[in-house]
Amino acid sequence: MSNLDDLYREIILDHYRSPRNRGELATPPACRAEGFNPLCGDEITVFIQVENDVLVDIKISGHGCSISQSSASLMSAAVKGKTLDQVHQAIATFKQLMTVHEANIDDPEPVAVDIRALGELAALQGVVKFPVRIKCAILAWNTLDQGLQDFVS
Amino acid sequence: MSNLDDLYREIILDHYRSPRNRGELATPPACRAEGFNPLCGDEITVFIQVENDVLVDIKISGHGCSISQSSASLMSAAVKGKTLDQVHQAIATFKQLMTVHEANIDDPEPVAVDIRALGELAALQGVVKFPVRIKCAILAWNTLDQGLQDFVS
Amino acid sequence: MTPFDPVQVRSEIPLLARTVHDRPVIYLDSAATSLTPQRVITAMSTYYQRSHANVHRAVYVTAEEATALYEGGRRDVGLFLGSTHPDEEIVFTKNATEAFNLFAKSWGRANLERGDVVVLSQMEHHANIVPWFQLRDEIGIEIKFLEVTDDFRLDLSRFDELLEGAKLLSITGMSNVLGTINPLRELTQRAHAFGALVLVDASQSAAHGPTDVVDFDVDALICTGHKMLGPTGIGVLWARREILAAMPPFLGGGGMIADVSVDGFTPASGVTKFEAGTPPIAEAAGLGEAVRYLRELGMEAIATYEKGLTDDAIARLAHEFSGRVRIIGPTDGVARGGVLSLDVEGVHPHDVAQVLDQFGVCIRPGHHCAKPLMKRFSLAATARVSFGPYSLQSDTNILIESLHHALELFG
Amino acid sequence: MTPFDPVQVRSEIPLLARTVHDRPVIYLDSAATSLTPQRVITAMSTYYQRSHANVHRAVYVTAEEATALYEGGRRDVGLFLGSTHPDEEIVFTKNATEAFNLFAKSWGRANLERGDVVVLSQMEHHANIVPWFQLRDEIGIEIKFLEVTDDFRLDLSRFDELLEGAKLLSITGMSNVLGTINPLRELTQRAHAFGALVLVDASQSAAHGPTDVVDFDVDALICTGHKMLGPTGIGVLWARREILAAMPPFLGGGGMIADVSVDGFTPASGVTKFEAGTPPIAEAAGLGEAVRYLRELGMEAIATYEKGLTDDAIARLAHEFSGRVRIIGPTDGVARGGVLSLDVEGVHPHDVAQVLDQFGVCIRPGHHCAKPLMKRFSLAATARVSFGPYSLQSDTNILIESLHHALELFG
Ligand SMILES: Cc1ncc(COP(=O)(O)O)c(C=O)c1O
Numbered sequence A, B: 001m002s003n004l005d006d007l008y009r010e011i012i013l014d015h016y017r018s019p020r021n022r023g024e025l026a027t028p029p030a031c032r033a034e035g036f037n038p039l040c041g042d043e044i045t046v047f048i049q050v051e052n053d054v055l056v057d058i059k060i061s062g063h064g065c066s067i068s069q070s071s072a073s074l075m076s077a078a079v080k081g082k083t084l085d086q087v088h089q090a091i092a093t094f095k096q097l098m099t100v101h102e103a104n105i106d107d108p109e110p111v112a113v114d115i116r117a118l119g120e121l122a123a124l125q126g127v128v129k130f131p132v133r134i135k136c137a138i139l140a141w142n143t144l145d146q147g148l149q150d151f152v153s
Numbered sequence C, D: 001m002t003p004f005d006p007v008q009v010r011s012e013i014p015l016l017a018r019t020v021h022d023r024p025v026i027y028l029d030s031a032a033t034s035l036t037p038q039r040v041i042t043a044m045s046t047y048y049q050r051s052h053a054n055v056h057r058a059v060y061v062t063a064e065e066a067t068a069l070y071e072g073g074r075r076d077v078g079l080f081l082g083s084t085h086p087d088e089e090i091v092f093t094k095n096a097t098e099a100f101n102l103f104a105k106s107w108g109r110a111n112l113e114r115g116d117v118v119v120l121s122q123m124e125h126h127a128n129i130v131p132w133f134q135l136r137d138e139i140g141i142e143i144k145f146l147e148v149t150d151d152f153r154l155d156l157s158r159f160d161e162l163l164e165g166a167k168l169l170s171i172t173g174m175s176n177v178l179g180t181i182n183p184l185r186e187l188t189q190r191a192h193a194f195g196a197l198v199l200v201d202a203s204q205s206a207a208h209g210p211t212d213v214v215d216f217d218v219d220a221l222i223c224t225g226h227k228m229l230g231p232t233g234i235g236v237l238w239a240r241r242e243i244l245a246a247m248p249p250f251l252g253g254g255g256m257i258a259d260v261s262v263d264g265f266t267p268a269s270g271v272t273k274f275e276a277g278t279p280p281i282a283e284a285a286g287l288g289e290a291v292r293y294l295r296e297l298g299m300e301a302i303a304t305y306e307k308g309l310t311d312d313a314i315a316r317l318a319h320e321f322s323g324r325v326r327i328i329g330p331t332d333g334v335a336r337g338g339v340l341s342l343d344v345e346g347v348h349p350h351d352v353a354q355v356l357d358q359f360g361v362c363i364r365p366g367h368h369c370a371k372p373l374m375k376r377f378s379l380a381a382t383a384r385v386s387f388g389p390y391s392l393q394s395d396t397n398i399l400i401e402s403l404h405h406a407l408e409l410f411g
């Protein structure tokens, strides 16, 4: 079951069992964005509050598998209190982590990313070996991205 | 080429080259019926004139392959001047001749019909060995059938 | 008839010889698609190797053979469904979904008007829902849903109320989520009394028990090749010939016309009218072989065998997990097929399926294209286990072992 | 690249080893459907034997493989057509005909109104005519036809007049009756100048010469698996991603939705929106293999080779029959493909084909689903000969021998 251990790292299970920043924020002042993965039914709502270009608060609600839920929880911990630039940087890095070179679809290798910059998020690295689950891992991030865009406009 | 000889009997080629009863009849008093075979583009128009339950005249126009044309010509010769009962009888007999038992689709055998009753029409017997051509052979007969039905109503 | 022998069936299915993660494949996803016997694969290969040609309009030998294979497939499927006039009643589509679209849009546009009612059920697959919504958005029909009871049966208490004035009842023979088998004969009788036609979704039931359109007394029925040991790329619409004959064409193109000019077109008659373009020829040859094989196995025998597997699995899941693994569907063994949707305590279906995969166990997580049903039971997804005639009781052993592992990992 | 070797190609095609009437098969019906290389057949068998599962929504190994094969087929077909974003631009349908219906009805309903003009040509296949008539009957668009000159070319003299105010030019890349190849780049440029989009029917051209949607500068393009050395049961719609993204769904059902409730549905985004139900999975694996093979052979090399065959056949038919066998199509060898429609003096095409069959020669008589074109030339049918990359000059020998026989028999 060594493969499974790659996917279900202890940190992931921990964030799945005890998700951080769970809940809702009043809108307004906060913004909300919804994301869902029609293929497996994962649904996520991200509430963000931005002040002076800083993401001062973030809450997550919704439901889904351990990967989508833990990714959302890890994300919330990683971006809360960060400047918008830093948040965008984190989104970009995470998406890169989840990129599988199409040429290597049979034997996916993560793209070289600065793992240290990721902190706990690096635990999600094993997901790329399970291409179908990438959609789960990335859902929260796409939703956050969407929320930030809505906020700007 | 023995197979081909079965299909293209001399009588058939003769009726194809020199079709009998070709032309049109004024309507009314005559009736007309059109038939066509969408799969190969054969088109036929049958003009019939019925008096006192006798098919006193029949003319054929249209175009098509040697089988549909010769079958129409042979038909016109066979039914002209006959009582409607006799005509219906001929149609039924001919259709039976063209019936392939589905169970024998790979090795079609004509159904037992009274060949002597058919006269020259028996020349078309070889067609059943070429299932795709049955539609050609039967076109004129179905059209005549249709014309008689229209006449009655 | 020789007694039903699953080991013999398995020996004909190449995929079952395969291993994944160094373990044999335990295929428990037949509700999504069934495994393919070698003879079905061979029927298609042989078509391509010996008789590949386009059908109709040709006189050469291989084209005649191709036509005979295609039309032979139609007759075999007709025989399998109990059609009395297969040549005039069986339409081949690309899958069940196209067949529903064809019926909804061709029959629907011709026979329904604004305000007319079509009755579905809450346990329908999206294939039997979305085309009706599309038609509603286009012409303004009304769609009503028979509900599902708390014990996963069709709720017939409001049947008469819903059917009053309805033109059509379109309903599944067997739920692809719950496994529930609906009482078709009763439904048909009651719907006919209201003057409604009955269309049945036999996608799930066709390969797992007898289907007889005359006996069911239905008006139309749809199934799909790849769930009947047949290939992908082919579906089936059966409808009574008077109904089909009166329906306008659906897709336009070659083959479905009697004539075309620069001014317009005249449709062909018969089933041809609904088969625009080059049809699924190899697929019809494959499906023909599949239904011949199913008939050889015996549909009653398959139903009995799969009922045994299902009853056993229900009992053992209850015994092993005492409530931590819940079955979303009837558990009394009555009027249900071999589809078991599981709700595993604390483990998301996606994760269940992921853990099971490591044991070679193939199941499907998700909403199974039945979102209204999922909403009815406030579920986002289930982990669905489903049997086929090649399944074994020992498959359930490995299923149980791997479920234990999932519970442990997430416990 | 190794030089083009038809004998090598032939060795990969099992059907060519076959005899009929004790003679080798001389296959001259590639315009109806192409012969299938063993590696394409094997790609499909292997899918059924090793990786048969439904796509998407699954996490187990064989289902992941099935998804990779299906999506890989999409990418390979995209590459073959020159698509820059295959994942967002390639839609799989059941055949070219469904693709035309999809485009006409989805794009058409969303973008056309009563009175809007769609321009076709007189040399279109019914697949590119009937769906437009259906749309006309539904919403009242106007359909205009570019005519065909006496020397079998598109008549461009009234092009500007017809295109004035038109929303779409939908036209074939190559006529399946005349063999005429249309000047796509010129047509596109001129149509775009009027603000019309251009949809191309590449059903005939795709397997016989290079296709590059970027280079052609077209907006949408359709082709069909079984004419590209691929399987039956699969067709392809390519369209620029902005166009596809803005199109509403066509068939409704599973897979094409984002959400469904008892009140309505929300369509999915991307190409998924157009792929309702279980898609042609084995067929996509087979078509992927077919286009990889075609690319290996080289589309330029195939075009050059088939041009040689065609020029030779045109010259020899003229020489042998001095007018008794007329070619309905351009005979100067310029801008034409390997399709030769014959009009044999005094012998109906159906009879020509019947006689030729006895020599093992496979050709197709009929209107070839191009009735407006047949009417233009006052023909009911032609006897159509068509080449593929596996055809040989010696095939033409036997064709000529058997044509002599037909002329004799009916002479
Ligand atoms: C030019 C052309 N367009 C469209 C089609 C339709 O293709 P299909 O029958 O695969 O839908 C064909 C072939 O029949 C064709 O030759």
Ligand SMILES: Cc1ncc(COP(=O)(O)O)c(C=O)c1O
Pocket (backbone or CB within 6 Å): C031, C032, C095, C096, C097, C098, C125, C127, C128, C172, C174, C175, C176, C201, C203, C204, C224, C225, C226, C235, C369, D254, D276, D277, D278, D279
């Ligand atoms: C009950 C039911 N109906 C319809 C379908 C649709 O079948 P297909 O995907 O082959 O169109 C399915 C399977 O997906 C099903 O389970």
